[in-house]
Amino acid sequence: MKKSITLAAVTLLTASALACSSPAGTSGTVPVTGAAETNAPSNETEPGTPKEDSKAIALTEENIPQVDKTRGMILPLNGYLSQEIKVGNTTRTVKLYIGKDAPVRCYMTWVNVPDNTDPYEFLKETGWADYADEKKEGIFLLEPGEGGWGSPDEEAEYLNAAFEAYNTRKWYSNYSESYIVGYGKGGAALQQFAMLHPTAFIAGGFVDAADGISSEFMSANAKEVNDEQTEIQRGSIPMPVWEVGGNDDVVNYWLAANHCAGKSEEKNGDSVYTQTEECQQTSYTKGVTSKVIVSDKKEGAVPADYTDSFIDFMTQYTKYENKWAEGNALMLRPDYEKMGVKFVPFDQDGYAREYLVYVPKSAPAKDIPVVYVMAGNTQTPRVFFDCTDWWQVADDYGFMVVMPSEQFNTAVDLTWNITGYQQGSDTATADDVAFLKSIMKEVSANYPIDASRQYMTGQSFGSMWTNWCALYNDKPFAAFGSTSGLISFEIDDSAGKTPVPVWQYCGEHDIYKSDYTVDATEGFNLKATVEYFLKRNGLGGIGEETITKEGRYTTSTWKDANGVPMYVFTVTGGRNHNCIPAEPRMIWEKWFSKWSKDANGKRVFRE
Incomplete structure (x- = not known):
């Protein structure tokens, strides 16, 4: 890794700036006013005191970026930034370095600046800035106070405040899980924070970063x-x-x-x-x-x-x-480059969007099954591809994975707009139903897929998305299976009438009660969702299911008159509002792999 670099000037991508400097649909960058004035900081400073850093652009309420639909799914700010952190009655700072073209909710690494060290020079000399640029990630750089780094206990308030600021999602956003590296006395504070x-x-990774962490x-x-x-x-x-x-x-x-x-x-x-x-x-x-x-x-x-x-x-x-x-x-x-993961750009009426495609080496040369995966609210395809492990299941069973991107909720966060169903925010106005249908058309044209073996899954808002398709767009899919999301909308007469196979998972501690026998008095109503699919599939009612328990999974199965399971509901013991990576594997092995369509478009179940 190169150690001698010139840190990129901070750039702010706004609609007006792009209109002046870049062709429509590109991600050209324009320096923030003052960003080019990066005179080298003075070396004259008291021991342990962070230097006044004229290179860093201060993040303020006045420069919170706005949604720019031409930018693509990348963060609006990159380069060298400074963020104020309120610690009791005092103000401290953290520095950030965000690599050029770092995506929304990119991976970031927490790193501390050692005492008597200029943050800017530290980023250059250690290679952390090089790494962020190469991998399109971020560095969250914590700095000592006026007297240098204190003990782990003394720094706890600063680190707690920094952690809160890190997750506000105003100027940037992160993967939510981070890497952490500490050096010396400040590193001990980070190491204790990681233990907490x-x-x-x-x-x-920690270097000489144990002093002050007591055995007690x-x-x-x-x-x-x-x-x-x-x-x-x-x-x-x-x-x-x-x-x-x-x-x-x-x-x-x-x-x-x-x-x-x-x-x-x-x-x-x-x-x-x-x-x-x-x-x-x-x-x-x-x-x-x-x-x-x-x-x-x-x-x-x-x-x-x-x-x-x-x-x-x-x-x-x-x-x-x-x-x-x-x-x-x-x-x-997952290593995207080695695996051949692709991000396909998609222009939706001037909105620069994308979708992820992964075709594993184990996939057949033709008639490839396809799983369309809809991420949860705010989750990007990169986040959901990594954290759900659908890629390993695809490797094992030879199907391709397609993950459409959400659209901007804010300049650094994403959501869905399922037209006619649920809109994530006032800013999310693009038609995601049309987006999905267009992606499916492109995938069908560009890959040798098996159209009789297309499936849809999702988590949370992505599960609600999956439910919407089960009701209103079920014909392309052989089966549906999703986690932690219900039907949360009024069902109109245009909903499908033919039976549709659905398997739903929820957590014991999910955002709705996992007991489907009880009507919810507020919020999401699991019982209503279960009753809809039972009625749609002609399966009788609650109380006519077969209940099995395997480890932490309690599963209720309703079968039709031919003994075919048409609606299945599983409660995963212990888990909250998330899917665990074991669930995608079960959705494929126990559900999707058994469903296909015949030449007449009729769904067929093979045990």
């Missing part, structure tokens, strides 16, 4: 239950870590959290501990094992010496993007 919030971070804190924190809807303790939630120069107590904490009970393997002078015991968070997908690497700090080593190694280690992994321990799955992060 193991479901917020994917993986981490670690012992007590390890026993704390992570959230109110689980009994899972913080000290058992895996977060892969590379620890350089750490003490025994810190190393042992991470070994326990990552379920590494065995002996280490020595590689290049490092001790590599591998997960030996299965845990909830690694049980959902294939091929993932957490690791802890322990290294001595080499004499004379500087932060830049660890950047590439930390990146290679951390970015093997990703997580499902939520903070509930039951659903905080640790997974392998």
Whole structure:
């Protein structure tokens, strides 16, 4: 990785700016006023005091970006930014570096600036800015206070305030799960913060960042239950870590959290501990094992010496993007370039949109089954592709995955507008029904698909989207299966009348009651959704189902007169309003793989 770079000037993409400088539909950039005035900062500063950084553009209420439909699904700001953080009665800052063309809700890495270090020069010299530009990601750079970094306990208020600001989604947005890297005294504060919030971070690397993290804190924190809807303790939630120069107590904490009970393997002078015991968070997908690497700090080593190694280690992994321990799955992060994942641009009447296409190597040369996957509200195709693990299921069974993008809710966030059904926001006015139909037409024209084996799935708002198609656009699809979303709209006379196979999942602690025998008095009404599909499919009523329990899954099945299951409903024990990566695999193996259409368009079920 190159270490000598010139950081890109911050750019703000607005409709007016693009109209002046770029052809319609392109992503040309225009510097923010003042962004070019980047004189080198003075080296004269008190120890531990962050320097006044004239290179960074301040994020203010006045420069919150607006929706620009010509921009494409990328963040409106990139380059070097500064964000104020209110900490009690004082104000501190964080710096950000967002890579050029970083997508909405891109991956970001938390990094601390060591004492007596200029943030701008630090980004250059360590290669973090290079990495952000190369991978189109972001760096969230935490800075010491006026007297330098305090102890982990003293910095807790600053880090909590920074965490809140990080997730406001005004000027930028992130994947929701982040990587974290800490150096020295400030790094100890970050490391303790990661121990407190193991479901917020994917993986981490720390150098000389253990001082001040007391054994008493670690012992007590390890026993704390992570959230109110689980009994899972913080000290058992895996977060892969590379620890350089750490003490025994810190190393042992991470070994326990990552379920590494065995002996280490020595590689290049490092001790590599591998997960030996299965845990909830690694049980959902294939091929993932957490690791802890322990290294001595080499004499004379500087932060830049660890950047590439930390990146290679951390970015093997990703997580499902939520903070509930039951659903905080640790997974392998897909490599888009190696896998051939494509993002297809789509011009919808001047709205620059896109959709993701993945055709695995295991797919047949012709008659490829297709699964259309609709992400949950605010989730991009990149987020949902990574966090649901549909790609591994596609690899195993040879079908292609298509994920349409949502449209802008704000300049940094996305939503759906299911025309005639539900609109995510006042700004989301493009017709997503027409968008989906156009994508399906393109996919059919450009890929040798099996039109008799097309399926639709989604999560939350994407599940509601799936339900809409089951009611009003079911003909292209052989079957529907989705998670954590109901029918939440008035059904009119144009809804379909023929039977339609549907399997729905919800969580025990979802945003609606998981008991379908009880009418909801407010919010989403699960009973009404179940009763609609029972009536549509001629299946009798509630009470005529067969109920089975397998592990954490309780499944109710209604079969028609021929013994064909036409409506299935599963409650996943323990989980909240998310899908866990095990559910896409079950949707394919137990449902989609059994449905197709015959030459006359009639749905056929094969056990």
